[in-house]
Amino acid sequence: MSSSQPNIRAGADPTATSEPRDDTLDPGTRVGPIGQLRKDRPAPKSNLLTVVMLAITLGYFLFPLYWLVIASTKSNADLFSTFGLWFADFSLIENLRQVFTAQNGVFGRWALNSIFYSVVSAVGGTLLATAAGYAFAKYDFPGGKALFSVILGAIMVPTTALAIPTYLLFARAQLTDTYWAIILPSLVSPFGVYLMRVYAADAVDSSLIEAARVDGVGEIRIFFQVALRLLVPGSITVLLFTLVATWNNYFLPLIMLNTPEKFPLPVGLAQWQSTASAGSGAQAMFSTVITGSLVSIVPLILAFLFLQRYWQSGLSSGGVKA
């Protein structure tokens, strides 16, 4: 059971950054001579078949992104008149200008909204999940087990089944079409609590808590001054996934918001898309939708590239412990 734990913690190990492939994910490579062998063994028999399969696989997964990059550099007319998988006249700059100036620059507003919704939800949700996960892991309190199983059960509750009743409730409280309508529901991450409980159980040594108690430190201060620091690597995983979930969310903002100035990027882009495909008069929108799509995926792809060791190790703990 505890085998998952070194994964997350290895993610926090600064020495692991240089070679994340083996060090962060395989505790075996760092301890035993057998693991060492495994790491050092040269990649065997990379024959023609595996190379071909590899090319096909990568081709499939990167193909739409390749197309998106190419299409972003084309004018609307060239999209229709030139071959889709190769460049034509380079209009990326003009397209970008179009993206950020269309409808009085509403796209920039959507981008800021997306950043605001996802950062606030992710930071808030992560703090809540970290505190709760730590309490469930380190305190044996009356009702704790029951509460935790209720939260576990809620992982199964489909979020979209909740969205409509939440909308109706918010409509009564006059919270629809406000920033709260997006942030409040996004703060709750039952899976985050579960991950943090798993993580806190091993990352925070109980004797450390005992020692702080002996020194007369209050329980809440122990959490903030002793435990929180140790919980950071696990928290970053939860943060990243809440961030992605909110950044990518479409259904909730779609039903909650009416004012275009409050839309996040996915809702705004979807609206542009339906305008674009509705009439030939609005045809000029296609290149704008495509370039806007490219702009909207760049931040997350960069975040994933730079924070690799966190999401990879975090996912592992969820997978191994389930």
Add this chain to the structure above:
Amino acid sequence: MATATTTADTETRSGGAPNRKKVTIAKKRQYVAAYILVMPFFVIFVAMIMVPLAYAGYLSLFREQLVGGVSFAGFDNYTRAFGDPAFISGVARMALFLVVQVPLMLVLSLFFALALDSGMVRLSKFVRLGIFIPYAVPAVVATLMWGYLYGPDFGPFAQLAELLGLPTPRFLAPDAVLFALINVVNWEFIGYNMIIIYAALRSIPTELYEAGRVDGASEPRIAWSIKIPAVRPALILTVIFSVIGSFQLFVEPNLLRTLAPNAISSSYTPNMYAYTLAFVNQEANYAAAIAFLLGLVIMAMSYMVQLWNQRKESRG
């Protein structure tokens, strides 16, 4: 005082009676701390999950009438749902989607994870990222891209077909659109599931199968007999998440609908149907019943997966 706490603590464990009063005080302080730490999450959890759930259940028992406002309807909305061809066909369509898409996705995810873990793949770090990257793409953008790629206007497949003098492929025709959707969802999530399985594979102690290697067992044999059984918990997790995800399908069909209005109806998935009922037809009560039923179906399916897993585990 704090020292007393710890001694008191040990004495409770050894069954010492004299310090009981101190024990309760120290313990109580910890209980209070635990509640304070759990409370913020729990308040929002109740407000954003339990209350809407209960509210959906409550709403579903009523009906609006054009004359006379809202009246109690008992289980009428549910009996209506079970006789509603739009709802039933949506659920059936999602069941078909689930049966085709989830196994295909998970087999591919498992295959890629095993291939990367076996060390037979060059540039494995790059390959792993390449397969995972679609997960960072919002579903809206993923669907927009694939929608354009499928499209007859400037989709590259249509352009290629025209160049070669072939008929334009119709990915969005009524009988093909389910597979077009399956492709989009697979593209989005194979990498995510692969990473979960891969991480689980990486945490298997090497000794477990190094012996097999020494004995000359082939890589596929090791994968089948040692690695796959060892990553069962991760596989179960991916199955459950996939079941939950499939039944909630909304974004992809809803966006492809603008390109293929004839192939995708407004009740194509149960979720789209609930959305249409609530926001187009203004039938909030019936929509709540549909949402509630959908939640029940998904939870029942997830529990079935877990039960099946537990039974297999106890047998194995």
